[in-house]
Amino acid sequence: NAGVMQNPRHLVRRRGQEARLRCSPMKGHSHVYWYRQLPEEGLKFMVYLQKENIIDESGMPKERFSAEFPKEGPSILRIQQVVRGDSAAYFCASSPLAGAKNIQYFGAGTRLSVL
Amino acid sequence: GENVEQHPSTLSVQEGDSAVIKCTYSDSASNYFPWYKQELGKGPQLIIDIRSNVGEKKDQRIAVTLNKTAKHFSLHITETQPEDSAVYFCAPHASGGSYIPTFGRGTSLIVHP
Numbered sequence: 001n002a003g004v005m006q007n008p009r010h011l012v013r014r015r016g017q018e019a020r021l022r023c024s025p026m027k028g029h030s031h032v033y034w035y036r037q038l039p040e041e042g043l044k045f046m047v048y049l050q051k052e053n054i055i056d057e058s059g060m061p062k063e064r065f066s067a068e069f070p071k072e073g074p075s076i077l078r079i080q081q082v083v084r085g086d087s088a089a090y091f092c093a094s095s096p097l098a099g100a101k102n103i104q105y106f107g108a109g110t111r112l113s114v115l
Numbered sequence: 116g117e118n119v120e121q122h123p124s125t126l127s128v129q130e131g132d133s134a135v136i137k138c139t140y141s142d143s144a145s146n147y148f149p150w151y152k153q154e155l156g157k158g159p160q161l162i163i164d165i166r167s168n169v170g171e172k173k174d175q176r177i178a179v180t181l182n183k184t185a186k187h188f189s190l191h192i193t194e195t196q197p198e199d200s201a202v203y204f205c206a207p208h209a210s211g212g213s214y215i216p217t218f219g220r221g222t223s224l225i226v227h228p
Contacts (some may be wrong), residue, residue, distance in 0.1 A: 004158075034217070042204055042218035043159065044120075056215060091158050103149070104216070106158035 004094050005074075006107035014115050016070040019079040020085070021110045024108065025094030033093045033104060034067060043091060049075060082114045117142040117209055121219035129227050134195055136222045138205030139187040147208040148188045149182055149216070154201045162203075163190070193228045 006026040006063035013019050023030050030051050047055040049069040060067065064082075069075040080088055089111045093104035118141035128134050138148075146167040151159035165172045165179045165188065170181050175214050176195075182186040188207075192199055206216035 006158075035218075040221070041155045042220045043206075043216045044218070049217060059215075093158075098167070103161055106151075107161065108156075 004092060004105050006090075006110050008110060009108065010111050010113070012115065013071045013082045016081050019082050019112055019114075021079075021090050021092075021112070022076040023077070023092030023094075023107060024074040025092075026096075028107055029094035029096050029105070031095045031097065032069050034075070034077050034110075035091045035093065036044055036087045037091060037109070046077070051079035057069040061107045072094050079112075082112075084114050087112055116144065117207060117217040117220045119205065119207060119217045121203075121205055122155070123222060124220065125190075125225070127224045127225045127227065128195055130195060130197060132195055134190075134192045134199070134224055134226075136190045136203055136205075136224070138189065138219055139185075140205075140207040140217075141186065142207070142209040143183075143186065143199055144209045145186075145207040148179065149206050150177075150179060150190045150209075151204045151206060151218075152201045153204065155222070159204055174191050192224075195224075197226050197228050200224055200226045 007033045034046040034048045037043045045059040047060050047067045061112045066078045089109045093106045095104050120139045122169045137152050149164035152162045153159045163179050165181050176193050178191040205219045208216050
């Protein structure tokens with residue numbers, strides 16, 4: 001059973017370009033979470049999705065950021081018109097069910113660098 | 116929202132010593148208390164967790180203790196080894212809503228051979 005797969009592992013973009021980060025959850029998992037991590041800091045929650053639904057996007061910046069988890073295919077975190085402050089590691093986690101009693105399994109992350 | 120603090124931020128020990136990391140939280144509704152280990156260049160991995168109806172849980176060299184009254188829980192690593200060197204995060208979950216964990220800022224553990 002493959003773990004959570006994120007790609008690309010490293011992404012370099014120039015200011016103003018778009019960044020697309022992909023996350024394939026573990027087989028059988030229907031809940032996906034996206035987090036952002038700055039150097040020497042903890043993970044900050046961004047968005048929680050189920051298939052075709054955004055459940056909680058309270059951590060997402062209001063502009064330029066969007067996320068989706070279509071019926072088929074991976075979850076996508078999209079950042080439009082990237083700025084240097086978007087440089088960070090972005091992690092995706094999946095779980096089989098919702099709730100405080102369910103473990104989140106993390107991918108290896110995508111490290112975004114904005115030049 | 117949940118306010119989470121970890122101490123210490125850095126911990127340096129000799130191989131074979133014990134290490135203890137403490138996590139304090141603010142939301143009395145929290146009922147799930149996991150610890151994650153993050154190695155360089157990798158994502159966090161769950162190493163041990165405890166639920167609110169249990170005071171202590173042990174798994175070989177690692178253990179977690181919970182004090183719900185004082186709102187803190189601790190990670191204990193005994194007989195530390197160089198491969199224990201990593202950043203450790205606590206991430207208590209409050210019940211209700213979307214069950215989104217709030218991560219602490221992390222503790223960098225360095226085990227010297």
